[in-house]
Amino acid sequence: MIAPESSNTDFISRLRRSWKQALPELDTTPVELMGRINRISALSTQQLDRVLASSGVSRSEFDVLCALARSDRPLRASEVTAQTMLSGAATTKLTARLDDAGLLRRQRLERDGRVVLLELTDAGRTLVETQFPRCLDQERQLLAGLDDTEQADLARLLRKVSGAAERTLLDQGF
Structure with missing residues (x-):
């Protein structure tokens, strides 16, 4: 579990001070942002x-x-893998468990048995419809200190960082 922060400074500020002492020649400016993104x-x-x-x-x-x-529509397992950024093996393992729990159905495509189609069961849809609003409430609490304009500004800036990260991966062949 991550320990709570003191009221006068946050974890990332303390981390940067520690790096400044350990390696004073390094510019740790990226930690200011990326460290906070990762911590959040x-x-x-x-x-x-x-x-x-x-x-x-x-x-x-x-x-x-x-x-x-x-x-x-039902999704191919590969589409779920792409959307969730899980590995193919993780998708297979998780969907088997969710199938056993009655939350989704896995069906092989008739014309190509290598393709697995996935779709929610009624129980799976009910679980999402119950839990997703609770997840949104938790995220709203994290953003409660920002007004609507600040949230819009932050979303715009993070969209730029996210786009750069995705382009970097593509450029590196991932």
């Missing part, structure tokens, strides 16, 4: 895990269910 992600993930604990599904399993809930 870790804290948000911990809170989301708590929200989902009562549902009996993990965050990764919930991501799979949400990908299916957003679709107007």
Whole structure:
């Protein structure tokens, strides 16, 4: 578990001070932003895990269910993998568990048995419809200190960072 921060400085500020002492010649400016993005992600993930604990599904399993809930048709396992950024092996493992739990159905495509189609069951849809609003509430709490304009500005800036990260991966052949 990540320890709470003191009121006068945050973890990333303390981290940068530590790096300044350990390696004073390095410019740790990227840590100011990327460190906070990663820390926010870790804290948000911990809170989301708590929200989902009562549902009996993990965050990764919930991501799979949400990908299916957003679709107007059954999805290929490879499409779910692409949307969730899970590995193919993880998608296979998670969907097998979700199938056993009655939350989705896995069906082989008749014309190509290598292709697995996934679709939500009624129980899976009910779980998403119950849990997703709870997840949104948790995220709203994280953003409560920002007004609407600040949230829009932050979304615009993070969209630029996200786009640069995606382009970098593509340029590197990933």
